[in-house]
Amino acid sequence: xxxxxxxxxxxxxxxxxxxxxxxxxxxxxxxxxxxxxxxxxxxxxxxxxxxxxxxxxxxxxxxxxxxxxxxxxxxxxxxxxxxxxxxxxxxxxxxxxxxxxxxxxxxxxx
Amino acid sequence: xxxxxxxxxxxxxxxxxxxxxxxxxxxxxxxxxxxxxxxxxxxxxxxxxxxxxxxxxxxxxxxxxxxxxxxxxxxxxxxxxxxxxxxxxxxxxxxxxxxxxxxxxxxxxxxxxxxxx
Numbered sequence: 001x002x003x004x005x006x007x008x009x010x011x012x013x014x015x016x017x018x019x020x021x022x023x024x025x026x027x028x029x030x031x032x033x034x035x036x037x038x039x040x041x042x043x044x045x046x047x048x049x050x051x052x053x054x055x056x057x058x059x060x061x062x063x064x065x066x067x068x069x070x071x072x073x074x075x076x077x078x079x080x081x082x083x084x085x086x087x088x089x090x091x092x093x094x095x096x097x098x099x100x101x102x103x104x105x106x107x108x109x110x
Numbered sequence: 111x112x113x114x115x116x117x118x119x120x121x122x123x124x125x126x127x128x129x130x131x132x133x134x135x136x137x138x139x140x141x142x143x144x145x146x147x148x149x150x151x152x153x154x155x156x157x158x159x160x161x162x163x164x165x166x167x168x169x170x171x172x173x174x175x176x177x178x179x180x181x182x183x184x185x186x187x188x189x190x191x192x193x194x195x196x197x198x199x200x201x202x203x204x205x206x207x208x209x210x211x212x213x214x215x216x217x218x219x220x221x222x223x224x225x226x227x
Contacts, residue, residue, distance in 0.1 A: 001172055003154065036211035038155070045205060045217040046155065057213055089155050091211050097157070098169055099145070099210055104154040 004029065004090055004102035011108040017078040020105045022090030023071060028100050030071040034093035037066055037075045041086045049088075050075060077107070085109045112136035112216050114206045119221030126196050130221060132189040132206030137216075140164075140184035145210055146191050148202035149220075158204070159191065174200075196225045 005023040012018040022029065022037075029035055033053050038046035048057050050066035053073060063078045073092070077084055090102035118130040132144070146158040159180040160169040168180055179192040189206055203220040 003156075034211055036215075040155075045219055048211075048213075048215050051211055051213050051215075055213065091155075091157075093211060096169060097171075098160055099147075099157040101147075101155040101157060 001094075001097055001100060004092060004100055006088075006090060006102040006105045008103070009106045009108065011110055012077075012080045013110045014080055014082065016080050017076060018080060018107065020075045020077075020088055020090075020107070022073040022075070022092075022102045024073075024092055024100070025071055028092040028094040028097075029068065029073055031095070032093045033068065035066070035068060035073040036091045037064075037073075038089045038091065039084075039086045040089065046089065080109055082109050114208065114216055114218035116204060116206050116218045116221035119204065119223045121224045121226065122196055123227050124197060124225055126225070127192070127194045128196065128223060130191040130193065130204055130206075130223070132191075132218060134187045134189065134208075137208075139182075139187040142208050144182060144189045145207045146180060146189075147205045147207050147210065147217075148200075148223075149205070150199070150202040153202075156202075157210075161189070193223070196223075198225050201225045 037050040040046045053068045054066040065076045088105045094100045113135045115133045145160045161180045177195045181190045205220045206218040208216040
């Protein structure tokens with residue numbers, strides 16, 4: 001049940017694109033197309049931004065996109081905006097565990 | 111409105127017990143799997159426990175196995191987490207979550223548990 005590995009921080013200027021990686025194993029990310037991404041602002045509950053690797057829930061901006069290759073999933077935020085500054089967590093289905101979260105990435109808008 | 115509201119958090123001494131509750135409304139509670147997820151101060155999210163819609167299948171994270179017990183009462187639209195032998199490292203905000211990682215996920219606002227003497 002080791003946490004998925006994410007970079008501790010990623011930063012970018014307004015309008016730029018950034019990508020956050022999420023590395024797991026063949027037992028979680030690599031085995032299932034059930035990876036999600038959450039955005040969390042301080043003191044708030046997590047908000048689902050991407051599910052099933054690349055799908056966006058209703059109401060989430062199309063500036064957010066997801067992908068996966070092997071044991072690594074990625075979240076890309078394009079056209080970075082001030083309100084995107086938050087913590088981001090990936091989460092993968094992992095069979096009998098059944099969920100494992102990433103270590104979290106702090107996104108800073110310069 | 112679909113809603114999950116946690117309660118029962120508070121300050122407890124190491125070795126003590128606490129029972130968290132999660133009240134569900136706005137959806138057919140008995141049709142959904144439920145989970146507890148926690149977040150220690152300044153730390154990341156950690157999945158804690160899962161229970162199937164009927165309550166027949168249960169999983170725990172290794173960090174709480176043998177100390178925490180998840181349960182549900184579908185007649186009362188409620189989810190519970192009985193926490194025994196609490197340790198300082200159990201200090202966290204505990205979230206009740208429906209269907210994490212799916213399009214239909216719902217999270218409560220959390221309840222804070224502090225384990226300290």
